[in-house]
Amino acid sequence: MKASWEKLEKNEGVLTVEVDESQVAEALDQAFKKVAQKTNVPGFRKGKVPRQVFEARFGVESLYQDALDIILPVAYTDAIQETKIDPIDRPEIDIQQFEKNQPLKFTAKVQVKPEVTLGEYKGLEIPEKEFSVTEEAVEQELKTNQDRHAELIVVEEGATEKGDTVIIDFEGFVDDEPFEGGKAENYSLELGSGSFIPGFEEQVEGMSKDDEKDVEVTFPEQYQAENLAGKPAVFKVKLHEIKRKKLPELDDEFAKDVSEYETLAEYKEDIKKRLQEAKDKEEDQYRESTVVEKATEVSQVEIPQVMIDTETNHMIEDFQNRLKMQGMTLEMYYQFSGQDEAALKEQMKNDAEKRVNQSLVLEAITTNENIGVTEEELNEELEKLASMYQKTAEELKSIFTANGNIESLKQDIANRKSIQLLLENSVNVPAVEEVAEKAEETVEE
Known part of the structure; x- marks a missing residue:
């Protein structure tokens, strides 16, 4: 041939x-x-x-x-x-x-893939950002856990407050006519959760047991049911029961009940440790995304529309798979959101273009730096994936090879090595806000 x-x-x-x-x-x-x-x-x-x-x-x-x-x-x-x-x-x-x-x-x-004109990708500046865990963050996490373990107590007297769970009957009317889906009995609603139409929950606050009230609201302009979007409505509400959270005491007993620790101090130290681990991952992601964005900014490439369209379709497939894990379909999402496929693609287009741009730049850096992937590195990656997919590394390798995706996997590994190279050759600089503050202080002096 x-x-x-x-x-x-x-x-x-x-x-x-x-x-x-x-x-x-x-x-x-x-x-x-x-x-x-x-x-x-x-x-x-x-x-x-x-x-x-x-x-x-x-x-x-x-x-x-x-x-x-x-x-x-x-x-x-x-x-x-x-x-x-x-x-x-x-x-x-x-x-x-x-x-x-x-x-x-x-x-x-x-x-074919477009050629990339690389800029100076070594010495890129990464603005410094704070990723330490504050005591306020620890206290907030502790309060969240306290709230999660709260006991709901029935309130016989008094008015409802934000945070209460109420049992209500309601029926909605638009132009004095009831509408489909606007009626329920013995419905459990947490006030302040934002799960109802804006303005509804606030008007239920202050009601007492057995009270009846007309709640007047206006449906959002982008409401999923087009026949109701933007229209004023009246809900006839009857309140049957009020339940209020009784928070447990934040003490050593609480720590024993919700964790493996004997004291509250130990439990708080563990919370701080876990929050810091999350912050460390957040910092890694920030540094990686920043250095890749900056390497892309200093490079030039003209992206063909077909690559953007292909990436957009991949993003929609990923989105569809995530919906399936939540028991939803793409058609259900379109119905709830009021979008269609064209609108979703338009929404994802910019991110798709950004992903393609960054991928092309990383591949160009990989080629320029002669970054390769050893058989050992490939096998290590397959071992990690094997534990996720509950298969052996050899089985995964056969699947990737049969589907023609083994080279893509190698490219992913090489791209991560390129990101590491960018990070190793980057420079930390003060954040823009800090520079501005120091400039102001100098002017005042």
Whole structure:
């Protein structure tokens, strides 16, 4: 096989391929075996018609399309590997020649990954940011845990307050007409949770047991039910029961009940430790995202629309999978959010472009720095993934290889090594706010 690549403009070019006649003959043989199984010829059992008889009756040309379907994918893949190009979209193939006892000649118009002009990616500045855990944060986490273990006590007298859980009946009316989904009995609602239409919960505050009240609200303009969006409504509400949280005392007994520790002091120290671990991860993510963004800012690349569209589709697939884990479908999300597929794609477009841009820059740095991935590093990554997917590393490797994703996995590893290189060569600088404060102090002096 012969293959050559000619770049035309930007990231487009033409792949010219010639496949020798022996491979054409083999593809025609396979096509004949496939077609003969479904062909009826008088005097012969199905699948037993001789090749000469078949061609005399139907013509060898009747095999050409099936033979092309067999030979083109292999020839195109081999040509890509031979010319070392990296296509990003399906090719536009034009058959120049295909006949029995002749070479196959075709061209493929291909879009490839765009070239990246790297800027100075060493010495990038990362503004300093505080990631230490304050005592206020520890106390807030402790209060959250206290609230989580609170006991609900029925309140017989007095008015409702924010934070109370109330049992209510309600029925909603728009233009004095009840509407679908606007009625419930013995509904449990936590006041202040924000789970109802804005203004509803606030008006229930101050009611007492057995009180009845008309609650007037206006549906949001972007409400999921279009027939109600932006319309004023009246809910007739009856309050049956009030439950109020009784918080446990924050003492050593509380620590014993909710943790493995004997004292409140030990429990608070553990909270601080866990919060700091989360902050450390947050700091790592901040430094990595900042240095990649800055490396992207100083580089130049013209991103083809097809790459943005492909990444957008991947993001929607990921979003759909997350919805499934929550027991929802994409169609349900569209109904609840009032969006459609076009709106969701538009919402994700900028992030998709940013991801593609950063990925291209990291790949360019990987190439520029000759960053490779050893077999040991690949196996370590497979071992990590194996524990997540409950498979052996060898099983995962076979799956990745069969799906053609092993190179993508290697690229992910290489990109992480490139990020590490950027971090090792970065410079910490004071945050903009700190610089401004110091400038103000200098002016005042």
